[in-house]
Amino acid sequence: MMHDALERQRFEQAVASLCLLDDPFMTVVFQDNLACVDLVIQIVLNNPNLHATRVITQDTIQNLHGHSVRLDIHALADGQEFNIEIQRAAGGAARRRARYNGSIMDAAALQTGEDYDRLPETYVIFITETDVLQGGQPIYHIQRRIDGTNEPFDDGSHIIYVNSSIHDGATPLGRLMHDFRCTRAEDMYYEVLAERVGHFKGNVGGDERMSNQLWDAYVRDYIVPKIEQRNAERCEQALMEGKNTERLSSIKNLMQNLKFSAEKAMEALSIPKSEWARYKAML
Structure with a gap:
């Protein structure tokens, strides 16, 4: 009985500590939810007319001749392709990883014999816990340019880093980053995120947390060990x-x-x- 109570307390503490910067939790919040993806890409690209038509979380793209990748969020919107990655550790947001993710999406985009002009615009978006590029900016847009003229190369590939450590309420992006770092649904700015998060943790407007065997098992077997591993790594990093x-x-x-x-x-x-x-x- 005591063991069950301790396990339940461990479960509840794990759920309470989750935010959208925890990729296991982000996975369940964004899975099959076009509205959440719409919110992110519309704010990050400053384009309110973008609308996702498909979203897959933890989507593995196979490379038969080399390193395959698993994309946190893989979405299509208005003929454009998006990979949104959530990264707490700076090493996970390596610049060459962004390049590789984009190249893998490109490689999977064309069928044999299709013309290169059919390649979609691609966006690899890293949402990071800290300012990994260390420029003090809330968002960084990286594009190729031509030496000498400084004109955009315009090959349709885009890399964006979003610095969630700037999370004030003064801008739409700042409010979005606040919500990504927020552990309480009722404290979020954006209703579409608050409602979705509220289904899985806490209550919003009196709704009790969605509780079922699959969700409980997911938290117990996957999320709790992930959180405990992360906490252990942070302690080790602090000691170092x-x-x-x-x-x-x-x-x-x-x-x-x-x-x-x-x-x-x-x-x-x-x-x-x-x-x-x-x-x-x-x-």
Whole structure:
């Protein structure tokens, strides 16, 4: 009995902590929901006339000769193709990953013998927890340009990074990012997201959380372990950052007080040579 109560508490805490930046939760919220996709692409592209006709979450596109990809959200809207990726870790939003996702969508878009002009406009959109491009901007539009003239190359491929750390209520994008980081449906700006999130966690307008065996099993077997893994990784990262800070302080003290070179200081502190370049870059 006590075990069941603890398991239920663990379940409830996991559900309460979820937001749309958690890709397992985003998966169930956006699955088969065109209205949620419409909201995101309309705001990100500043085009209220875009309307999705198809959405698949966690869509695997096979590459028979190499690395296949699984897209968080894969959508079609008005003849254009979208991949929306949710990334908490900066490494998951690598620039070459954005390039590769776009290339895989292109490779799957044409049938044998079809002309390249039939390739759709593609948008790879990374919504990130932090400002991974470190430019202080809420949104970054990346497109190819021609050296010398600075004219757009206009090949139909687009990469967009959305920085969710800017989440004020002053702009539609800021409000959307607020909602992506929000754990309570009743605190969200956009009704279409609040209603969908409210079905799975908490209550909106008195509706009790949608509860069924499939959802409970999904939370217990997939979401809870994911959250616990994420929390463990954050603890490990915090410990590593503390260790790095302490070592950097010691290196600087030896360099300033004893006039050691960086290499001599790291040798005196018994820092492995394999880590020297990393610490020198942080000095």
